[in-house]
Amino acid sequence: MAGATGNTGRSVVETLSHFVSNSDAPPNIRILALTRSIDSSTAQRLASLPNITFVEKNWVDIDALWLHEQKVSKAFVASHSSPNQFAEESTFHQAALKAGVQYVVRISTTAPNVRPDSNAYYPRAHWAIETMLGSPEFEELKWTSLQPNIFLSLHLYGAVGLIADKDAPVGAIDGDDVGTFAAHLLWDQDPSRYNGKKYILNGPTDVTGQEIVQWVEAAPVSLWEGKCPASTTSKEFIEILAPSRSVVHA
Numbered sequence: 105m106a107g108a109t110g111n112t113g114r115s116v117v118e119t120l121s122h123f124v125s126n127s128d129a130p131p132n133i134r135i136l137a138l139t140r141s142i143d144s145s146t147a148q149r150l151a152s153l154p155n156i157t158f159v160e161k162n163w164v165d166i167d168a169l170w171l172h173e174q175k176v177s178k179a180f181v182a183s184h185s186s187p188n189q190f191a192e193e194s195t196f197h198q199a200a201l202k203a204g205v206q207y208v209v210r211i212s213t214t215a216p217n218v219r220p221d222s223n224a225y226y227p228r229a230h231w232a233i234e235t236m237l238g239s240p241e242f243e244e245l246k247w248t249s250l251q252p253n254i255f256l257s258l259h260l261y262g263a264v265g266l267i268a269d270k271d272a273p274v275g276a277i278d279g280d281d282v283g284t285f286a287a288h289l290l291w292d293q294d295p296s297r298y299n300g301k302k303y304i305l306n307g308p309t310d311v312t313g314q315e316i317v318q319w320v321e322a323a324p325v326s327l328w329e330g331k332c333p334a335s336t337t338s339k340e341f342i343e344i345l346a347p348s349r350s351v352v353h354a
Contacts, residue, residue: 106163106196107182108137109146112211115283116180116290117150123291124155136174138163164192171203178290182211190229194236200245207246207295208237209286215251215304215336238300246299248289252282253306253336277307288344303338 107113120135135156139147142160151158163181171179179200183193193210200208212218212234217227230249237247254276282305289298 105135105137105180106166107180107211108158109139109144109150110182111279112182112283112286113137113180114146114150115280116287117156118153119284119287120291121153121155123287136176163196166196166199168199168202171199171205176200176203176205178207178209178295179205180209180286180290185226187225189226190232193229193233197233197237197242197245197247201242205245207248207290207299209248209250209289211282211286212249212251212302214253215302216253218251218302234302246295248295248298248300249302250282250286251302251304252277252279253304277305281305281307285341285344298340301338301340303341304336305341306337 105113105116108117117135117137123129124133124135133155137147137150137156137158138161139158140160140162141147142151142158147158150156181193181196183189197208210233212230213227217224218231218234220228220231222228222231234249236242237245237249285303285305289295292298
């Protein structure tokens with residue numbers, strides 16, 4: 105798992121550890137979690153969970169040989185948002201393909217923005233990654249892209265600096281719900297039904313900019329276009345793991 109101690113990775117680790125501990129999983133199954141600092145408090149806490157092996161390694165340094173030596177069959181990657189994101193994440197997927205990895209679950213970004221003409225480089229990079237993974241050359245590597253419209257932590261706790269429309273509903277989602285859903289996909293013995301899918305993930309309820317203003321008494325500048333309400337959530341997300349953490353109760 106690349107990004108095992110991050111916003112979504114933590115719950116991937118916790119959920120997979122729970123699955124292994126409460127199933128008839130083969131004794132040789134291993135959950136390999138990567139971190140850049142094995143001494144961090146988060147890494148130490150997660151490393152204490154059963155069936156978890158933590159390795160201090162930057163995921164951008166991973167190559168096909170390392171994946172092959174570690175016998176990696178499935179992978180989770182939550183990339184960074186730096187300008188070199190495409191170069192580094194595409195290299196990871198290329199290595200996974202060459203190493204014979206069966207399935208990758210990756211974290212994307214706000215679904216309406218993932219297009220080639222996006223004004224920001226970050227959504228364009230995600231569009232390019234998904235286009236690459238969907239090409240014939242990558243047919244042997246199964247993949248799923250999760251598109252959280254916006255994380256609850258950004259939408260609510262950073263509300264003063266957030267650009268939110270007064271009336272447009274936004275289904276902000278907790279990062280733990282995203283990670284837990286990713287773990288369910290990774291645990292499935294037949295990921296082929298999720299292959300090539302791009303799932304839109306939202307929280308269970310909407311919140312508007314006006315409601316945030318009422319909570320924090322600060323009015324942000326308006327930009328949202330109302331394209332990210334909870335109603336846009338992919339049905340598979342609701343069927344497999346309905347989100348439980350609402351921005352209303354945060």
